[in-house]
Amino acid sequence: MSIEALSGKVFLLVTGASRGIGRQIAITFGSMLEEGSRVLLLARNKDALQEVAKNIPSKVKVCTISADLNKLTNKTKFEEFLSESLKETTPNAFNRMVLIHNVGSIGNVSQVNDIWDINIWREFYDLNFFIPTVLNTVVMNTFNSKIIKKMVINITSLFGIQAVIGCGQYCSVKAAREMYFKINLKYCSQTVYRNSI
Ligand SMILES: NC(=O)c1ccc[n+]([C@@H]2O[C@H](COP(=O)([O-])OP(=O)(O)OC[C@H]3O[C@@H](n4cnc5c(N)ncnc54)[C@H](OP(=O)(O)O)[C@@H]3O)[C@@H](O)[C@H]2O)c1
Numbered sequence: 001m002s003i004e005a006l007s008g009k010v011f012l013l014v015t016g017a018s019r020g021i022g023r024q025i026a027i028t029f030g031s032m033l034e035e036g037s038r039v040l041l042l043a044r045n046k047d048a049l050q051e052v053a054k055n056i057p058s059k060v061k062v063c064t065i066s067a068d069l070n071k072l073t074n075k076t077k078f079e080e081f082l083s084e085s086l087k088e089t090t091p092n093a094f095n096r097m098v099l100i101h102n103v104g105s106i107g108n109v110s111q112v113n114d115i116w117d118i119n120i121w122r123e124f125y126d127l128n129f130f131i132p133t134v135l136n137t138v139v140m141n142t143f144n145s146k147i148i149k150k151m152v153i154n155i156t157s158l159f160g161i162q163a164v165i166g167c168g169q170y171c172s173v174k175a176a177r178e179m180y181f182k183i184n185l186k187y188c189s190q191t192v193y194r195n196s197i
Pocket residue numbers: 015016017018019020021022023042043044045046048067068069070071101102103104105127155156157158197
């Protein structure tokens with residue numbers, strides 16, 4: 001099966017690609033790509049990422065990078081990850097760029113008013129909100145040619161629009177993240193932004 005959004009030479013980046021939904025997206029989308037496409041997979045578990053890579057046809061070059069995204073403090077590491085995955089090619093060699101912001105965690109399941117430690121909030125928002133926003137900026141600046149078709153998918157949740165007891169951190173961050181991508185859509189009319197569950 002081929003779909004237009006994955007046709008031509010595609011650069012595909014999936015965060016949280018070692019298991020769960022990200023793993024399946026990486027394998028399904030990766031298997032639909034044409035020769036000359038590249039895939040960048042990010043997560044902490046290196047072995048699991050390599051297993052995912054083995055499930056993608058060999059005509060597609062897959063770069064797996066094991067990194068704790070929670071520990072990244074600025075855009076530099078993301079720039080390094082992109083240049084690693086773009087070795088011996090350039091962003092302009094691709095017809096399309098597809099970015100899947102999948103990484104996410106459930107967070108602290110205490111009542112929100114019981115979470116006193118600001119560092120618990122910061123750590124959670126780092127992974128679930130700030131990291132996707134910084135990564136998005138770096139990727140957009142790397143693939144900045146108007147000729148490249150760009151699609152960004154944010155894996156969101158029903159909990160981003162529905163308040164659920166015990167999931168205060170998760171609900172609030174999903175709502176914030178969804179709005180961030182809606183705002184992007186207003187600014188970047190040439191990029192397709194989608195919030196998907
Ligand atoms: N599962 C559901 O029912 C459901 C429903 C609606 C929406 N969602 C959303 O879908 C997305 C994926 O959910 P899932 O259930 O597939 O999650 P999951 O199975 O827990 O997988 C999370 C992925 O993120 C990676 N990850 C976690 N912490 C990381 C860190 N600090 N640095 C780098 N990578 C990290 C994990 O890999 P490593 O451990 O190898 O780092 C893994 O690949 C999330 O955004 C979630 O909110 C899930």
